[in-house]
Amino acid sequence: MPDQHNTQHSGFSFFQREQILKELAAEAFDVVIIGGGITGAGIALDAASRGLKTALIEKGDFAGGTSSRSTKLIHGGLRYLKQLQFHVVAETGRERAIVHHLAPHLVVPEKMMLPVLKGGSMGKGMIWMGLTMYDLLAGVKGDDRRRMLSKAETLQKVPLLPEEKVKGSGYYAEYMTDDARLTIEVVKTAVRHGARVINYTEVTDLLYDGKGMINGVSCTDRLGGRTLTVQGRFVVNAAGPWVDDLRRKDNSLKGKHLFITKGVHLVFNKETFPLDNPIYFDIPDGRMLFLIPRHGITYAGTTDTPYTGDKDHPPVLEEDVDYILNAIRYLFPTLSLDEKDVLSSWAGIRPLIYEEGKSASEISRKDEIFISEHGLISMAGGKLTGYRKMAEKVVNTIVRKGGWPGKRKCHTKNIPLTEAPFARQETVMAFREEMQKRFAHYGDHEVDEMVMKYGRKAEDILAGAEKEGKTPAIAEAEYALDHEMVCEPLDFLERRSGRLLFDIAGVRKDLEDILSLFAGRLGWDGEKRRNEEQKVRERMQEITPPFASPRT
Numbered sequence: 131m132p133d134q135h136n137t138q139h140s141g142f143s144f145f146q147r148e149q150i151l152k153e154l155a156a157e158a159f160d161v162v163i164i165g166g167g168i169t170g171a172g173i174a175l176d177a178a179s180r181g182l183k184t185a186l187i188e189k190g191d192f193a194g195g196t197s198s199r200s201t202k203l204i205h206g207g208l209r210y211l212k213q214l215q216f217h218v219v220a221e222t223g224r225e226r227a228i229v230h231h232l233a234p235h236l237v238v239p240e241k242m243m244l245p246v247l248k249g250g251s252m253g254k255g256m257i258w259m260g261l262t263m264y265d266l267l268a269g270v271k272g273d274d275r276r277r278m279l280s281k282a283e284t285l286q287k288v289p290l291l292p293e294e295k296v297k298g299s300g301y302y303a304e305y306m307t308d309d310a311r312l313t314i315e316v317v318k319t320a321v322r323h324g325a326r327v328i329n330y331t332e333v334t335d336l337l338y339d340g341k342g343m344i345n346g347v348s349c350t351d352r353l354g355g356r357t358l359t360v361q362g363r364f365v366v367n368a369a370g371p372w373v374d375d376l377r378r379k380d381n382s383l384k385g386k387h388l389f390i391t392k393g394v395h396l397v398f399n400k401e402t403f404p405l406d407n408p409i410y411f412d413i414p415d416g417r418m419l420f421l422i423p424r425h426g427i428t429y430a431g432t433t434d435t436p437y438t439g440d441k442d443h444p445p446v447l448e449e450d451v452d453y454i455l456n457a458i459r460y461l462f463p464t465l466s467l468d469e470k471d472v473l474s475s476w477a478g479i480r481p482l483i484y485e486e487g488k489s490a491s492e493i494s495r496k497d498e499i500f501i502s503e504h505g506l507i508s509m510a511g512g513k514l515t516g517y518r519k520m521a522e523k524v525v526n527t528i529v530r531k532g533g534w535p536g537k538r539k540c541h542t543k544n545i546p547l548t549e550a551p552f553a554r555q556e557t558v559m560a561f562r563e564e565m566q567k568r569f570a571h572y573g574d575h576e577v578d579e580m581v582m583k584y585g586r587k588a589e590d591i592l593a594g595a596e597k598e599g600k601t602p603a604i605a606e607a608e609y610a611l612d613h614e615m616v617c618e619p620l621d622f623l624e625r626r627s628g629r630l631l632f633d634i635a636g637v638r639k640d641l642e643d644i645l646s647l648f649a650g651r652l653g654w655d656g657e658k659r660r661n662e663e664q665k666v667r668e669r670m671q672e673i674t675p676p677f678a679s680p681r682t
C-alpha cells in the first residue's frame with residue numbers, strides 16, 4: 131500500500147484496509163452491523179464494549195448518509211412537546227447531558243432563544259409552560275433552566291430582531307455538535323474496544339443457515355472490487371434511509387415501513403447574517419426553523435418534505451432555498467438575504483417510520499426495532515441525540531437472544547468519546563482560551579473549530595502546522611489520513627473537517643495542496659487525481675448557488 135511518509139498510523143487508517151478486510155472475512159462475529167451512521171456506530175460501541183465480537187460495515191464513508199446532514203443539535207426536541215410526545219422529550223432530554231459529558235468539547239452547551247412574536251403561533255404563556263415542561267421532563271438543573279427574557283433583554287442578545295415584532299423570548303439550554311465528527315468519534319471508540327470496522331464496503335446479500343436464519347452477509351469492497359463474506363450470529367440492519375432495502379432483501383418488508391423526508395440547511399457568512407445567539411422560531415406555515423451561529427458563519431434550516439428520489443444524492447433545490455430564505459425574511463425583514471448569499475448548503479433525508487394520515491412534520495421521530503422471522507434485527511427511526519439509548523436497546527435484545535447473561539449491562543454512559551477526555555466544560559473552555567492565545571495567528575474561528583472537532587488533539591494538529599509551516603487544513607488532512615480512515619478528499623473535506631460546509635472559500639484556496647497530499651500519500655496517478663478533483667468540484671457545485679429547480 132503506497133505511503134511514502136514515515137508516519138505512525140493509529141491502526142485506523144486507509145493503510146490498514148487490507149488487514150481489516152482479511153480479518154472480517156476470516157473471523158466469525160457475534161454481531162455484524164450494516165451501516166456506519168450514528169446508529170450503527172453506537173451499536174458497534176455498545177456491543178464491543180460489552181465484550182461481543184463486533185463487525186461494522188459501511189457502504190460509503192462513515193456518516194456519509196443522514197448522520198452528516200442533520201441540524202447538528204443534541205436536543206430534547208421542543209417540537210415533540212408540541213406533538214405531545216412526552217416520552218421522546220424525556221429520553222432525548224436526559225441523553226443530551228450524558229452525551230455532553232462523554233465529549234464536552236464536541237457536544238457544546240448553548241442557550242437557544244425562542245422569540246415571542248406579535249402574530250406568532252406561540253404566546254408568552256405557552257412558551258413558558260412548554261419550556262417549564264421541557265426542563266422538568268429532561269431533568270434540567272441549575273443555570274441551564276429556562277428563563278423568560280423581556281423585550282429589551284431579547285433585543286440586546288439579538289439586535290437584528292425587529293423591535294416592532296418581538297415581545298420577548300424564552301431562553302433555554304440545548305447542545306450544538308458536529309454530527310459527522312460525533313459519528314467518527316463513536317466509530318473510533320468502538321475500534322478501541324475491539325470492533326472491526328470498514329468503510330466503502332457494501333453489503334450486497336444476506337446469508338442464511340439451513341433453517342433459514344440469518345448468519346452473515348456478503349459484501350463488496352467498493353475501492354478494491356473484492357467480494358467477501360462476513361459471518362455473524364446476529365446481523366443488525368442500521369442502514370438509516372436504506373433500512374427497508376435490506377428488509378426487502380430479507381423478504382421481511384411487511385407492515386411498518388419507512389417514510390423518507392428531506393431537510394435542507396443553508397450556510398451564510400457571519401457578516402451577511404450576523405447572529406451571535408441560536409434561535410428557534412415558528413414560521414407562518416406552523417413549522418419551526420433553527421438559525422445557528424458557528425465560528426464565523428450562520429446556518430439555517432430545515433425544510434421537511436416527502437422524498438422519493440436518489441437516497442445517495444438528495445439535492446438542494448431552488449424551492450428549498452426559497453422556503454428557508456422566506457422564513458428568514460419573515461423574522462428579519464430588514465436583512466436582505468438572497469440565493470447568491472448562500473455560501474454552501476446540505477440536504478439530508480430522515481428515515482421516519484410511516485404513520486397513516488400524518489404529514490412529514492407530524493410524523494414521530496421515535497425509534498423502533500423490527501425483528502424479522504429470519505432473525506434480521508433492524509433499527510429504524512430515531513435521532514442523533516438518542517443514538518446511545520437506541521444502541522442499548524438493540525444490544526440488550528441481542529444479549530437476551532444470544533443467552534449471554536454476563537453481558538447484560540450497558541457501559542457506554544461511562545465511555546468517553548475521545549482518548550484524552552476533558553473532565554468538564556470549564557476545562558474545555560480553559561483549554562480553548564490557551565489555544566487561542568498560543569495560536570492567535572490562525573484566528574479564533576480556526577482554533578475554536580479545531581478544539582470543537584478534535585479536543586486536546588487540536589494542540590498537536592495546530593503545533594504540527596506551525597512547526598512545518600503548513601496551513602491548519604493541511605495538518606488536519608494529514609491527521610485524518612493517519613487516524614480517521616479517510617479514503618478520498620471528500621471524506622476529509624465534508625465529514626471529518628466540515629470545511630466544505632463551513633469554510634468553502636478556504637477549501638477553494640487549499641484544494642490543490644490537499645489533492646497533492648492525497649495523491650502523494652495514496653500513490654495516485656494523474657488520472658486518479660483528476661477524477662478525485664472532479665468529484666470535489668462537482669460536490670462544490672451541488673451545494674452552492676445557482677441551485678437547480680425541479681424541472682432542470
Ligand SMILES: Cc1cc2nc3c(=O)[nH]c(=O)nc-3n(C[C@H](O)[C@H](O)[C@H](O)COP(=O)(O)OP(=O)(O)OC[C@H]3O[C@@H](n4cnc5c(N)ncnc54)[C@H](O)[C@@H]3O)c2cc1C
Nearest residue numbers: 165167168169189195196197200201203333370393514515
Ligand atoms: C435535515 C435533518 C435534520 C436533523 N437534525 C437532527 C438534530 O439536530 N438532532 C438530532 O438528534 N437528530 C437530527 N436528525 C436525525 C438524525 O440525523 C438521524 O436520525 C440520524 O443521523 C440517522 O442515523 P442512521 O445511522 O440511522 O442513518 P445514516 O446516517 O443514514 O446511516 C446509515 C448508513 O447505512 C449505510 N448503508 C446503507 N445500506 C448499506 C449497505 N447495503 N451496506 C453497507 N452500508 C449501508 C449508509 O451508507 C449510511 O451511511 C436530523 C435529520 C435530518 C434529515
